[in-house]
Amino acid sequence: MLPEIIPFRVGYCSAPARLSRRDAGWWPIRFPAGVVLIRHPGLGDILFDTGYGPAFFEATRPIPERFYRWLTPAHLDRDQRLPAQLGRHGAQIRHVVLSHLHADHVAGLFGMDPIPPVLTSRKSWAHLHQGSRLATLKAGCPEGLRRRLQALSPQFFEGFPQVPPPEGGSSLGPFHDISGTGSLLAVALPGHGHGQFGLYLPRTTGGPAFLIADAAWSRQALRDGCPPPDYTLRRLGDAAAYLATFSALADLARNRPDITFWPSHCPEAFA
Numbered sequence: 001m002l003p004e005i006i007p008f009r010v011g012y013c014s015a016p017a018r019l020s021r022r023d024a025g026w027w028p029i030r031f032p033a034g035v036v037l038i039r040h041p042g043l044g045d046i047l048f049d050t051g052y053g054p055a056f057f058e059a060t061r062p063i064p065e066r067f068y069r070w071l072t073p074a075h076l077d078r079d080q081r082l083p084a085q086l087g088r089h090g091a092q093i094r095h096v097v098l099s100h101l102h103a104d105h106v107a108g109l110f111g112m113d114p115i116p117p118v119l120t121s122r123k124s125w126a127h128l129h130q131g132s133r134l135a136t137l138k139a140g141c142p143e144g145l146r147r148r149l150q151a152l153s154p155q156f157f158e159g160f161p162q163v164p165p166p167e168g169g170s171s172l173g174p175f176h177d178i179s180g181t182g183s184l185l186a187v188a189l190p191g192h193g194h195g196q197f198g199l200y201l202p203r204t205t206g207g208p209a210f211l212i213a214d215a216a217w218s219r220q221a222l223r224d225g226c227p228p229p230d231y232t233l234r235r236l237g238d239a240a241a242y243l244a245t246f247s248a249l250a251d252l253a254r255n256r257p258d259i260t261f262w263p264s265h266c267p268e269a270f271a
C-alpha cells in the first residue's frame, strides 16, 4: 500500500501574470490556492496546506489588512470550503502540514473543527512572533490570522531525524523524515516567505511526488526555468535564496522526470 495524493483547490486569488513569471504580461490571471490530501496507509489522512477560508476574509476586513485583499482579490465559493471538500472525500485529517505561514496557506485551517495537530518549520514559527501588525501584514500574514496561529502548539520539521536526499536532490536539504518510515520527507525550500518547507514523497500511487509550495508558481515555469521577477522575490522574501532553490528544483525536474511536482498555485497541477 502506497500513499495516495488527492489535489484540490480551496479558493483562488487574481493577480497580474507578470508577478509570477518574469516573461509574462501584466494581464490578471487566477492563482488557485492548492491543497493536497495525502491518504497515507500507515498514518491516516494528512493535509498539506489549507488554502483560503472564512478566517482570511475576517482577518482582512479591517484597515490596513484590507489592502491585502485589494492587492490580490481572493475568492472562495461555498462548495470549495475546506470542510465541505474534506467531507466529500470522507477524510479524517490526523495532521496538517503548513509549508509556510502565508494567509492563503493557513486560513482554511481555522474552518476545521477540531483543528488537527499542526507541523511547520521552527524558522517560520519564530518569524511569526516578530514584528508589528504592519510588519506581519507585509510578511503575508494579517494580524487576525497571526493571533489564531499563535494559539497553536505545532511540531517542527527540524526536530525530525535527517535522512539522505533523494537521487538527484543533493543540492537541496537536509531532508527530515516526519513519518518514521521514510515516506514523508520535509525539506527547507528557502527564499519565499520565512522558513518555507516542501514535502517529498519517494513513493506514491502516482510515483514520486514533491509538494513544493511557493518555491515555483507553476510546473511550466519550472520546465522553462523561468522564475518570478526580482521585485516579486524581494517583496516576498530573499531573492537570491529563492533563485538558488528554484534552480535546484528545475535541475531536479530535468534529471528526474519521474517526479511529479506540485507548486501550490499551479493551474495545471490544481486544475
Ligand SMILES: [Zn+2]
Residues within 6 Å of the ligand: 100, 102, 140, 192, 193, 214
Ligand atoms: Zn506564500
